[in-house]
Amino acid sequence: MSSLFLREDLDPAAVAASGIASVTGAEAKHAVTVNRTRLGERVSIGNGRGLIVTGPVVTADAGELAIQAELVENVQPATPRLVLVQALAKGGRDEMAVQASTELGVDAVIPWSAARSVSRWEGAKVAKGQERWASIVREASKQSIRAWLPDVTALFSTKDLERLAATSRMLVLEPTAELALTEWTAAELGRAGHGAGHKSELDIVLVVGPEGGIAPNELERLQAAGASLVRLGSTVLRTSTAGAAALSVLSAHLGRW
Missing domain, CATH: 2.40.240.20 (Hypothetical PUA domain-like; domain 1)
Structure with missing residues (x-):
């Protein structure tokens, strides 16, 4: 090997x-x-x-x-980019999510301080947390032999995500959503390259909430900013596995796998 x-x-x-x-x-x-x-x-x-x-x-x-x-x-970078917004979570579950998502091909990782995040990065922890996630991404990239090292951004607030929703195709994973991710990909990715502004070239941003889920007011704010709510299936996944599962679905639809 x-x-x-x-x-x-x-x-x-x-x-x-x-x-x-x-x-x-x-x-x-x-x-x-x-x-x-x-x-x-x-x-x-x-x-x-x-x-x-x-x-x-x-x-x-x-x-x-x-x-x-x-x-x-x-190796040329993949387009569109797959970006994971991972809410901070306790017990190292956020780090597990970052590691698995890197191995599965995510192109960038955004740490998110969600309303229901039990874990918090404050003061010196902000820089240390970003460095820790960058180290996890680096080692996971080496293990999976990836040509491109995913970016790990600074900590995002919900307001930052609202701004990002306006310039990307943002998908918020929500177990109660009417639309399944598989249905969204069939509808949206089937129109790749068509429409004003070549929407297919925009980053696809997956938003994963913390252990208690995304707060209702955050869901409303992100939807108002242009995000779509999607579900993965009939079960509820942990924050450590939801992003990886969604990336797998998207990678298959995008022809990466």
Whole structure:
């Protein structure tokens, strides 16, 4: 099974010139001492911005991991982007959602301080929380060998989401919604590329509430801003699994899978 290691400043021109791609520092140490990567093993090194270089390991020590560039891929970003708005949740359920969604192909993650969120990021916790989620996204991207590293934005308020609804196709997951997500995708994605403003090119934003669900006034505000309420099925999923399930449905409809 191949492994992916990340080096954000990996330059395609430098790889083409030298025929070598490498990582150093903590990433190299982790690759050699934790992953036990050895000479001759075939692995990949990427920059998180579409470049993935694959080949056999030619240097493997705690200071550097280098591979021969046998295969160089430049992957274009997917369109439309799939964006997950994940409400803060207790017990690490929000982090579970971020990890699974990254592995399933989400393109960006937005932490949301919902009215019913028990967990709160305040003061120094705001920056620390974003850093923690970014770390989870990075590791999940490596595990799933993704060419593009999803963005993790700053903490959003409900007012921020209202503004986002005006410039995206926002879908709010709500168990009581009349419209199923599968019905929405059949109707909306079937019209891809048509209509004013090429609506199909807008980000598809999935909004997942906290443990107690999204408050009624938040649902009203988001709907008024242009969001659509959709349900996944006849059961109620946890906040840790709802986003992943929705992403799976959309990925199938968009032809990503």
